Amino acid sequence: MDRRDSIKALVIGTVTAGTLLDACKTEDKKKTGDAAADSKAAGIEDRMPEEVEYNKELQAEKFFTDHEFATITVLADIIIPKDDVSGSASDAKVADFIEFIVKDMPHHQTPMRGGLRWLDLQCLKRYEKPFRDCSSQQQIEMVDQIAYPRKAKPEMQQGVTFFNLMRNLTVTGFYTTKIGYDDVGFVGNRPNQWNGVPPEVLKQYNMAYTEKELKECISYDKA
């Protein structure tokens, strides 16, 4: 098989496996039923039976209360708001990801639940309201107390630790979506021909391939 054939074989072979190759996206939806779409959404196709069972159990559980979930949604949108480049954490459904991941990784559960409660208590003391019911201005005031690890007051340290985790989960949850890939400019994960670092980039860093490399390495230079 040459490369063109192998890419063709790949596209055909993955119709049922459900990759997001643009070429087979719509066809994919037509050919597989709702059940297959469901199992794909749950990430359970081509898994061992033990994995399928485990993923199903996690999907069926609910960890955060509605109040906690709403608070996470507000915080996530403060951490990743819409800007000129891309949408917000809500647009990327980051809260849903956090709900799943704390079930999958129980070591995040108490730091998240306890951290949210810590935050609400701080806000009750300051503003007589839980965080989510505070005004936007009050929310930002509060967040500013815990968002900067090196200048936060010592008594805010638990909040800093919580916000670090919240920031990390939000950033990871956002940038592992289609919106996030486009935001950061990730353009891989598709069939292509690697022909080395683009010439203008080599030039930018004052690098060049050696004669030996140009002779020995696989080349897709146009003749």
Add this chain to the structure above:
Amino acid sequence: MGELQIKKQSKKYDAVVVGSGAGGGMAAYVLAKAGLKVCLLEAGPMFDPAKHSSQLKNAWESPRRGASTKFRPFGDFDGSFWGWQIDGEPFTTTQGTQWDWWRARMLGGRTNHWGRISLRFGPNDFKRKSIDGLGEDWPISYEDIKPYYDNVDKLIGVFGTNEGLYNDPDGFFLPPPRPRLHELFIKKAGQQAGIPVIPSRLSILTKAINNERGSCFYCSQCGRSCKVYADFSSSSVLVIPALKTGNLDLVTNAMAREVLTNNEGLATGVSYVDKTDLQEYQVSGKVVILGASTCETARLLLNSKSQRHPNGLANSSNAVGKYLHDSTGAGMGGFVPTLFNRKRYNEDGVGGMHVYTPWWLDNKKLDFPRGYHIEYGGGMEMPMYGFSWGIESMNGDYAVNGVKKEAGGYGKSLKEDVRFFYGAHVGMAGRGEAVARIDNYCEIDPDVVDKYGIPVLRFNVKHSDYEIKQAKHMKETFREILHNMGAVITWGDKDDEKNMWGLNPPGNIIHEAGTVRMGADSKTSPLNKWAQAYDCKNLFCVDGSVFTSQADKNITWTILALSMRTSEHIVDELKKQNI
């Protein structure tokens, strides 16, 4: 399990092979192609990369965004079923020791998992005792195995370059891919330090070699297994083609229990439990070939006790389970500030590094006896779980687009930081040779069985001064390379003698070998130079267990070459009716 009985297969095979990884897969392939009737037992389910690979999935197609689970410790898209633990299949360690044991349960075994790094051992690697007085020489030399390396190169395919290095021999290479940007930085930094950085040698097809397998389309995901068979997995390259001969019967979900022997002490077949119906089965053959993995093969032999083999099969030397040694490992990494805010393009390349560093020094001038090679990583990789984790420890130290900011933060400014730092990280890891020692071993735990009632292994392995000093040297090398690149080190730089210079625990590098070693003396080694048991002439081993010693190289290519050599010998001997 009301009516437990043993079901004996009536068919008599020429050979029964246990394990479908690199060693077992190659044996099944060679024998089936030669027209022999072969039965292959695999403890896990069927796996065909063309149908079952997670290749080209995006992070969001996993609910955990590609994070690991106990089922897939190297991430939700990794090709390998199971890993550091298997439910219902425990193992133990003696007090004060640690052993990490990777077990894959699926067609192709651990070839679904590995980095496709395909390095020949060199002439020195077979004669280490003659060079430094430690361990034992192999009963074969490089010249004995060279023709098989050549044939493995041609049959399976590997890219690389002929560099004329004595102990990193030339081969039949496909063209390698050009280095990535950070790899050019590494190469330059290595040159400044006198450290060679040359094209890597990976079993990935940059050009098609036959009509059954495609060529690489550069998604960098060999670890997920390849839908067009453009890299080496035992399933796609060996077992599935062997099945097409009609001479191979594959039994999946078959957990081998014992090698069966007769009154003369010869092997007659293998007993196994079928994991799907939990019934006991026996399959018989003229020859039994073990490729269950270094430690599972030793376990199988030690569990195969009989009147003729009271100590376990092929174990009159008492060496089965001994001399267990893994590659050493240590790493370091950080980021390269000159790569901040870099231009975006598809940098995926092949699955793994495009350049590496073979061992370049003379151990006679150093305070440790064996060498290591260096593997490299970095660049604009696919965002997965953990992406940009810990940005609060980075974004306060470097001006982002010219503006120095307070560490941490949120909002539009944080999004700017993520974009700015993306693709600037670089990492490296040493993989070195440990010395095979009699006091590093696995044995049968007298108290513990798995859920099938099979006695399990207990490990007793420790690093020695040889490995610890080597790790110290690795760290010094990494620091020099990173310094020369202008990199800021963020991990792996805080190790010292108290934590053995950050050495990975034994077993963690997943290159273990040596438990059923080949040797010239039957009193100290279970296998002769054909990997044939001294005590049982129709029993052969074809996995990492047969290694007399490691090298500063990954062992898969040598497993394949040795298995091919042993398997061709078996074909000859069966023809001559010697076995």
